[in-house]
Amino acid sequence: MATRKLKRAGVSDDMCEQLKRHRIESCKDLLSLGPLEVMHAAGLSFRRASELLQTVSRAVVPPVTTALELWRQHSCFSTSLPALDRVLRGGLPRGTLTEVTGPSGCGKTQMCLMLSVLATLPQSLGGQDSGVIYIDTESAFSAERLVEIAQSRFPDHFGCREKVLQMAGRVHLFRALTCRNVLNRLDRLEEDIISTGAGLVILDSVASVVRKEFDTTLPGNLMHRSNMLGHEASTLKYLAHQFNIPVVLTNQITTHVGGQGSEGDSWFVTAALGNTWSHSVNTRLIVQYVDDRRRQILIAKSPVAPFAVLNYTVEKQGICMDGEDGQEVLYEGTDPGLQPIRVQTGFNFNLTKPMEWTEQTEQ
Incomplete structure (x- = not known):
C-alpha cells in the first residue's frame, strides 16, 4: 500500500x-x-x-474487511477452459499472482496470448472488456499469433477487421530486457494500469532477465537476486490487490540436485528461482510434457483447488483441453518449489552432468 x-x-x-x-x-x-x-x-x-x-x-492503511465481504466480492477471470476453471473454482483469482512454469515449448506464452485476447472481449462473451499490460522479457510476444488465436477461438466476434484492430490496440506491450528495465516498468505500472484501463497484467517471464544477470555462485548475488524478486512480488501483489485484477507470471525450469524425483533419481527438474519465490506466488500452474503432442497442466499450488492434472494440446486457437472431464487428482502434491516437472524426451544428455541437460531444455 x-x-x-x-x-x-x-x-x-x-x-x-x-x-x-x-x-x-x-x-x-x-x-x-x-x-x-x-x-x-x-x-x-x-x-x-x-x-x-x-x-x-x-x-x-489497509481497511478492515470481513469474511462475508470477501465472499461477496470473490470473482475470477475465466480462462475459457471449463475443466480448468472448474478445478480453480471459477478461473484465475483476481487480486493475486498466478504463475505458469514449465519447459520451453509447453505453451506458457501461448497461454499468455490467449488470456490477453480473453481480457479484451466484451463481458457478454466472458471477457473483461479491458486493456492488457504485457511485459515481455524474452522477445517472445507475437502480434500475428495473438490475432490468429483471436480469430480461431472466436471467429464470430473477430470476423471483421475492425474488431481485430480494436482487440490488438488494447494489448499494450512493453519490452523489458534487463532487470533495471523490469524494475522501472513496475515502478510506473500503477499509472499504466490506470491510463490503459488494464484488467490483466502479464510478465513473461519473471526468470529470464534475473537468471541472465545474477550469477548466484558469486558472493552476494543470491541475496541481491532475492531482494529484487521480493520487490517485484510485493509490487505486483499490491497492484493486483489494489485494482482487483489477475497478474500472470511465467517462469522457467532448473535442475534440483540431492532430492528424490518422480523416477527415483537423485536429481530432477523443477521450477526456477527457488523456494522463496515459490511461496511469493498465490497460485502455481505447472505445464509439462506427456508426449510429442500432448501436454499437462498441474495445479501445484492453490488456496482453493486440489492437486490436480489436466491434459491439453496447443492448437491454432491456443490451449485446448482433452475433453471436459479430464481433471483427476493424480498425486498428493509436495512443496510447490520442488514439484518435479516432466520435460521432452529424446535429448542426448549425460546423467552425471544434469546442469548441461537443464540448459538444453531451457533454450
Whole structure:
C-alpha cells in the first residue's frame, strides 16, 4: 500500500509536483520523513505538514474487511477452459499472482496470448472488456499469433477487421530486457494500469532477465537476486490487490540436485528461482510434457483447488483441453518449489552432468 503514488492518496497535483522536485513521489517516500522534513520539502507550516502526513497515512492503511465481504466480492477471470476453471473454482483469482512454469515449448506464452485476447472481449462473451499490460522479457510476444488465436477461438466476434484492430490496440506491450528495465516498468505500472484501463497484467517471464544477470555462485548475488524478486512480488501483489485484477507470471525450469524425483533419481527438474519465490506466488500452474503432442497442466499450488492434472494440446486457437472431464487428482502434491516437472524426451544428455541437460531444455 505504501508504494501507492501520492496523487492516488488524495494529494493535489500542485503538491505532488512540489514534492517530486525533492524526489518524493510515493506514499512511502513521504511517510519516511518527519514533519520538519515535510515542511521544508512542501513549503508548508508545521500544522499543514502534519495534516498532510496524517492524510497520506490514513490513505495507505489497509481497511478492515470481513469474511462475508470477501465472499461477496470473490470473482475470477475465466480462462475459457471449463475443466480448468472448474478445478480453480471459477478461473484465475483476481487480486493475486498466478504463475505458469514449465519447459520451453509447453505453451506458457501461448497461454499468455490467449488470456490477453480473453481480457479484451466484451463481458457478454466472458471477457473483461479491458486493456492488457504485457511485459515481455524474452522477445517472445507475437502480434500475428495473438490475432490468429483471436480469430480461431472466436471467429464470430473477430470476423471483421475492425474488431481485430480494436482487440490488438488494447494489448499494450512493453519490452523489458534487463532487470533495471523490469524494475522501472513496475515502478510506473500503477499509472499504466490506470491510463490503459488494464484488467490483466502479464510478465513473461519473471526468470529470464534475473537468471541472465545474477550469477548466484558469486558472493552476494543470491541475496541481491532475492531482494529484487521480493520487490517485484510485493509490487505486483499490491497492484493486483489494489485494482482487483489477475497478474500472470511465467517462469522457467532448473535442475534440483540431492532430492528424490518422480523416477527415483537423485536429481530432477523443477521450477526456477527457488523456494522463496515459490511461496511469493498465490497460485502455481505447472505445464509439462506427456508426449510429442500432448501436454499437462498441474495445479501445484492453490488456496482453493486440489492437486490436480489436466491434459491439453496447443492448437491454432491456443490451449485446448482433452475433453471436459479430464481433471483427476493424480498425486498428493509436495512443496510447490520442488514439484518435479516432466520435460521432452529424446535429448542426448549425460546423467552425471544434469546442469548441461537443464540448459538444453531451457533454450
